[in-house]
Amino acid sequence: xxxxNTLQNIISxxxxxxxxxxxxxxxxxxxAVYDYGQYGxxxxxxIREYWWKxxxxxxxxxxxxDAAIFMHPTVWKASGHVDxxxxxxxxxxxxxxxxxxxxxIEGFAETLTDAEKAKGILDQMDALLAADNFAGLKSLIExxxxxxxxxxxxxxxxxxxxxxxxxxxxxxxxxxxxxxxIVYLRPETAxxxxxxxxxxxxxxxxxxxxxxxxxxxxxxxxxxxxxxxxRMREFEQMEMQFFIKPGTQKEWYEYWKETRMxxxxxxxISPDKYRFHDHIKLAHYADAACDIEFDxxxxxKEVEGIHSRTDFDLKNHQQFSGKKxxxxxxxIDPTTNKPIGNYIPYVIETSIGLDRTVMMILSQAYQxxxxxxxxxxxxxxVLKFPTFLAPIKLAILPLLKKxxxxxIARDLxxxxxxxxxxxxxxxxxxxxxxxxxxxLGTPFCVTIDHQTKEDQTVTIRYRDTMVQERILLSExxxxxxxAIQGF
Ligand code: GAP
Numbered sequence: 001x002x003x004x005n006t007l008q009n010i011i012s013x014x015x016x017x018x019x020x021x022x023x024x025x026x027x028x029x030x031x032a033v034y035d036y037g038q039y040g041x042x043x044x045x046x047i048r049e050y051w052w053k054x055x056x057x058x059x060x061x062x063x064x065x066d067a068a069i070f071m072h073p074t075v076w077k078a079s080g081h082v083d084x085x086x087x088x089x090x091x092x093x094x095x096x097x098x099x100x101x102x103x104x105i106e107g108f109a110e111t112l113t114d115a116e117k118a119k120g121i122l123d124q125m126d127a128l129l130a131a132d133n134f135a136g137l138k139s140l141i142e143x144x145x146x147x148x149x150x151x152x153x154x155x156x157x158x159x160x161x162x163x164x165x166x167x168x169x170x171x172x173x174x175x176x177x178x179x180x181x182i183v184y185l186r187p188e189t190a191x192x193x194x195x196x197x198x199x200x201x202x203x204x205x206x207x208x209x210x211x212x213x214x215x216x217x218x219x220x221x222x223x224x225x226x227x228x229x230x231r232m233r234e235f236e237q238m239e240m241q242f243f244i245k246p247g248t249q250k251e252w253y254e255y256w257k258e259t260r261m262x263x264x265x266x267x268x269i270s271p272d273k274y275r276f277h278d279h280i281k282l283a284h285y286a287d288a289a290c291d292i293e294f295d296x297x298x299x300x301k302e303v304e305g306i307h308s309r310t311d312f313d314l315k316n317h318q319q320f321s322g323k324k325x326x327x328x329x330x331x332i333d334p335t336t337n338k339p340i341g342n343y344i345p346y347v348i349e350t351s352i353g354l355d356r357t358v359m360m361i362l363s364q365a366y367q368x369x370x371x372x373x374x375x376x377x378x379x380x381x382v383l384k385f386p387t388f389l390a391p392i393k394l395a396i397l398p399l400l401k402k403x404x405x406x407x408i409a410r411d412l413x414x415x416x417x418x419x420x421x422x423x424x425x426x427x428x429x430x431x432x433x434x435x436x437x438x439x440l441g442t443p444f445c446v447t448i449d450h451q452t453k454e455d456q457t458v459t460i461r462y463r464d465t466m467v468q469e470r471i472l473l474s475e476x477x478x479x480x481x482x483a484i485q486g487f
Pocket of ligand 1: 122172187188189190220222229230231232233235236239302303305350351352353354355356
């Protein structure tokens with residue numbers, strides 16, 4: 001169930017506790033660009049590592065690369081991005097505000113109480129988009145009297161295509177209006193994988209089927225850039241291209257749909273928070289595609305795309321570069337009893353936004369709990385992250401700043417910090433310190449008190465249940481290690 005208030009609360013929490021800040025905030029910010037603070041950066045890194053490991057360590061036939069952001073400009077001609085990477089847009093003549101047509105219509109449909117009417121409008125929109133019928137889209141907007149949220153008028157321009165790639169100039173000659181100097185900030189990481197396909201295949205002696213994974217920044221000049229880190233102009237993608245024999249794409253597409261959904265469920269999120277959405281209008285490179293959608297506070301939205309990209313990319317790079325991008329398959333073809341020979345592989349792509357995954361994990365973890373009793377009112381905000389993703393795993397809290405308690409706490413810190421991220425804190429009452437750790441999503445707090453000096457025990461407090469128990473100081477490290485084992 002969509003809840004904009006929850007999103008607002010999450011945004012405020014992220015700012016207050018050092019997870020995510022608006023970029024260049026002291027200059028009033030830069031729209032749809034965000035910076036990760038000290039805890040957000042840890043959370044993001046943990047998600048990135050989990051994905052990387054699940055791809056490159058858990059699959060023997062997938063390797064990872066790190067290609068540059070800048071690429072030869074012809075890459076984007078070959079990939080189709082120069083001609084096709086655009087969205088239909090419409091401008092309101094009074095407010096001058098530009099909208100992505102599908103977002104404008106979807107936003108309107110969400111406001112309708114008549115679910116059948118809303119569905120009818122969305123079905124019409126899908127059909128018009130699939131047919132690139134821009135005049136039809138405009139009349140759908142006008143006939144439903146869809147208004148601009150700023151001017152509240154229905155005075156619209158024609159629908160036009162708008163390319164989402166950022167351009168910049170390369171080399172010493174800046175300002176010269178020459179096509180030769182133009183480079184693009186990559187709008188997806190995938191092309192860095194395609195142009196390196198043969199380098200990796202040959203040097204890694206990879207045999208089809210095999211995959212190449214990559215994590216990195218991508219840039220899109222999004223027109224409708226809102227909803228926090230859901231839609232940004234600079235963001236990170238975690239993509240994997242899986243190279244297969246032509247004709248086997250249907251089974252591999254199903255395999256990757258299932259495998260990726262399992263990955264999502266391994267984050268401890270229940271299946272009813274996810275759904276698949278099959279694409280009706282396919283991207284220029286795909287013969288089948290779907291999204292994995294997550295139930296964000298703003299409703300079910302795409303977090304990951306799975307695309308059957310055919311041989312579109314490799315074939316076009318081969319044509320534009322004039323270099324062969326083929327694979328020699330020496331498996332025996334049973335019909336001819338000879339090696340299968342050369343072909344351009346087909347590709348199944350899995351593409352997940354890292355920032356969107358951060359938002360998914362935050363949305364899932366964020367809870368406001370009422371802890372009031374008959375005697376007093378009380379509440380807490382807690383981030384119930386899966387332990388292996390939590391920015392801090394263990395908080396070490398000496399009860400007092402004296403009597404040798406900080407020294408014991410420091411020893412524990414030194415013993416644990418090699419293995420996982422710890423946090424040392426001696427300021428404030430213990431209750432306040434616990435609440436702060438709840439707000440940062442720290443799964444374990446350990447308090448060192450005077451009894452520790454007597455019997456070498458400490459209090460361990462569990463974030464989710466707030467249950468406290470006495471355990472041996474010497475057991476603390478293994479407790480935490482056990483909880484993150486295998487990650
Ligand atoms: N290589 C295929 C590709 O880029 P996409 O569906 O355009 O496909 C893949 O993007 C994923 O990247 C999306 O599912 C989403 O998680 C993330 N993504 C795309 N645009 C984004 C944006 N503007 N801000 C944040 N994440 C974005």
